[in-house]
Amino acid sequence: MVTYSDKTLATIVTQSHQAAVVFEKFNLDFCCKGKRTLYQACSEQQLSLDTVETELNEAINNTGSIKDHLFTEMTLTQLIGYIILKHHFYVKQAMPLIYSHLEKVAIKHGDRYPYMREVYYKFSELKMDMDSHMKKEEEVLFPRIQYLDKLSPVERLSIEVLPASIGGPVKVMEAEHDLAGTIMDNIRVLTNNYLAPESACTTFKLCLAELKEFEEDLHRHVHLENHLLFPRAIEMCLIN
Ligand SMILES: [Fe+2]
Incomplete structure (x- = not known):
């Protein structure tokens, strides 16, 4: 499983646009508050980092492409x-x-x-x-x-x-x-x-x-x- 905890929300979405769907599901604001690391954002919103990371891995890997350079x-x-x-x-x-x-x-x-x-x-x-x-x-x-x-x-x-x-x-x-x-x-x-x-x-x-x-x-x-x-x-x- 890929770890995203020390990356900012903005970086994760920039590298893999599929992450947007997961962030929206958990109400993690990746635009105006995108400079927070995933770890910080999950702590602030009392979300399980493991759960969010598992869903991120599923969303990103399901498309067969980890990075979106478009x-x-x-x-x-x-x-x-x-x-x-x-x-x-x-x-x-x-x-x-x-x-x-x-x-x-x-x-x-x-x-x-x-x-x-x-x-x-x-x-x-x-x-x-x-x-x-x-x-x-x-x-x-x-x-x-x-x-x-x-x-x-x-x-x-x-x-x-x-x-x-x-x-x-x-x-x-x-x-x-x-x-x-x-x-x-x-x-x-x-x-x-x-x-x-x-x-x-x-x-x-x-x-x-x-x-x-x-x-x-x-x-x-x-x-x-x-x-x-x-x-x-x-x-x-x-x-x-
Ligand atoms: Fe604008």
Whole structure:
């Protein structure tokens, strides 16, 4: 059995994306709190390290591949293309739908289940935050990274690249990721892990399934940006 206890959650997911499913099962946040080692994270959340490691080994080895080099082998421009196509596109499609379903549930069932009103307010806030966050990434930060990525190291030397032009926006984006992660964390707690009450109608159940899927996608999305894209972009500036 492979031991992962001294590796950080972010490293484990970066090397083997299949680990994401296991971390989500145990509510181990590998994006915003991804710098913790597996040992630290299990201790903090009072989880059995043995159990988590066994499941990690099963998930990773079941696919026949221990390491996933897909993302680390991409250029930064390719990685940005993937993030926009896979995650930003999903967020833009899914958020208005989830929002409209939540609105219906909050209006129809808010008296009996007041926590769904709270979920609706929190998700409305998140929707506004994400719209502006992705706009900043797509219009400011990503084009800067793509521009630098197209240059050779020698060409980068010939222009004035201020590390702050990448590092500053990255800090802001990371803080916004933390905020988004916290809002979804709150929503998960409010809904008791997206558990539908027995009397829940179809839209109610649909909302919870959609929110669960949204949180899972957000974790993968933030992981790619925080742990792969941003550090490599900052490193590219430092070479200059
Ligand atoms: Fe982002």
